[in-house]
Amino acid sequence: MKASVTGSCIGCNLCVELCPSIFKMGDEGKAEVIADPVPDDSLGCCKDAAEQCPVEAILVDQG
Ligand code: F3S
Numbered sequence: 648m649k650a651s652v653t654g655s656c657i658g659c660n661l662c663v664e665l666c667p668s669i670f671k672m673g674d675e676g677k678a679e680v681i682a683d684p685v686p687d688d689s690l691g692c693c694k695d696a697a698e699q700c701p702v703e704a705i706l707v708d709q710g
Pocket of ligand 1: 652655656657658659660661662663677678696699700701702703704705
């Protein structure tokens with residue numbers, strides 16, 4: 648699975664709190680993906696972050 652953060656991110660930091668193995672806050676105040684592909688042990692928290700992001704800025708590719 649691959650994850651990405653779109654320009655819609657408002658920097659709420661929720662994804663970083665939920666899944667710090669995959670997301671970090673970048674210099675621009677937007678989240679960045681730091682693991683590609685997403686390791687198996689982080690699939691759950693990555694999906695949680697995508698579902699809970701308030702602006703749906705996290706895209707996940709199941710491929
Ligand atoms: Fe941005 Fe959503 Fe994360 S707004 S900081 S991608 S939870």
